[in-house]
Amino acid sequence: MSKTNTAFNSSHHSKEPTNTRRSFLKGALSTAAVATVATATSSNILASSHVSMAGVIYTKENPGKWAKKVGGHLPKITIDGQKVTLNTDHGMSTKHFIVRHTLVSQDGEVLGEKTFTPDDEEAISSYTLPEGYKGKLYATSFCNKHDFWLAETKV
Numbered sequence: 001m002s003k004t005n006t007a008f009n010s011s012h013h014s015k016e017p018t019n020t021r022r023s024f025l026k027g028a029l030s031t032a033a034v035a036t037v038a039t040a041t042s043s044n045i046l047a048s049s050h051v052s053m054a055g056v057i058y059t060k061e062n063p064g065k066w067a068k069k070v071g072g073h074l075p076k077i078t079i080d081g082q083k084v085t086l087n088t089d090h091g092m093s094t095k096h097f098i099v100r101h102t103l104v105s106q107d108g109e110v111l112g113e114k115t116f117t118p119d120d121e122e123a124i125s126s127y128t129l130p131e132g133y134k135g136k137l138y139a140t141s142f143c144n145k146h147d148f149w150l151a152e153t154k155v
């Protein structure tokens with residue numbers, strides 16, 4: 001946030017015409033918005049137990065309008081040594097199916113991803129953790145009708 005303050009302070013002292021100052025401020029605000037998003041990602045603001053992104057990301061703690069759909073949409077994370085398996089207990093039909101899984105590290109690195117089709121019998125995917133990985137893991141599952149779900153665990 002210190003960058004934002006600097007930007008505003010310097011605009012106050014600026015001798016430039018108002019229009020230029022306005023567009024400078026606009027630019028400063030856009031930069032601030034981008035910086036906020038980047039900070040949010042790197043500080044794990046998406047941790048499901050802490051923050052609700054109501055209507056955007058559904059979690060066990062914040063299932064919103066899909067409160068009755070948690071069991072069939074929240075990906076289950078199973079860890080066996082370095083092997084991580086994600087399982088969304090959901091049917092797979094042409095009209096209604098799980099589209100995709102991802103496994104993401106604490107630092108936001110996508111460790112693996114799998115896109116499903118309605119022809120897949122189950123929404124199950126497996127990944128291998130990097131050697132010695134320690135930290136949080138995020139699992140996402142996306143239903144074509146019931147949106148984007150996030151679960152997390154720690155290894």
Ligand SMILES: [Fe+2]
Binds near residue numbers: 073144
């Ligand atoms: Fe669904």
